[in-house]
Amino acid sequence: MRIDLHVHTWHSPDSLSQPRAILEIMDRRGIDMVAITDHNAIDGALEMAALAPQRVIVGEEIATTQGEIIGLFLVAPVAPRMSPEETVAAIHGQGGVVYIPHVADYGRGSTLRATALTQILAQVDVLETFNARVLCARRNRQAVALAERTGLLQGAGSDAHRPEDVGLAWVELPAFVGSASLLSALASGRIHGRLTGLAGRLAGVRARLARGQGSAVPRR
Secondary structure (H helix, E strand, C coil): CEEEEEECCCCCCCCCCCHHHHHHHHHHHCCCEEEECCECCCHHHHHHHHHCHHHEEEEEEEEEECEEEEEECCCCCCCCCCCHHHHHHHHHHCCCEEEECCCCCCCCCCCCCHHHHHHHHHHCCEEEEEECCCCCHHHHHHHHHHHHHHCCEEEEECCECCHHHCCCEEEECCCCCCHHHHHHHHCCCEEEECCCCHHHHCHHHHHHHHHHCCCCCCCC
């Protein structure tokens, strides 16, 4: 099966993507499952899971005091602005998976700082070694090198902020059910992907501008 582990919906302030539009692109691109990882919220993941429960992992991209950490298989939102250590504990406390997005992509201020990642590395479950929105392809190669050096599992995500970017990065892996099964499946997973273009990188800016100008979020 194919899974994109990092997707945003309109519940993120920098995305206008509607769940049905995401599902349509998934069908078109042959993506079986996505992790919905909105910024500091699980509402979008729950909304989409209500439409397609077998195709959605409930996640959240959480802003810590040192950068972002993703929690997967969440049952409740994790509060932002805690330390990385507190955030990891909160994710694991509800049986979730700790997934570090856009590793080493320090051109964006939201990336978890290297010193913070080092401090929590023993508690990390998965490193995102292919992010389709990195500012430089070399950052993905650096993430791969870190995963290989530490023996950590590797994941991939489009980091899509618009529907047309969903599925630009994915992991091909055996079928799984639940968080522990995902980790086992990732051990034999294969990473695929290509980088988004400039329009994909600017999608978040455009969404923020649209909201700031009072544009209504389109509903489908």
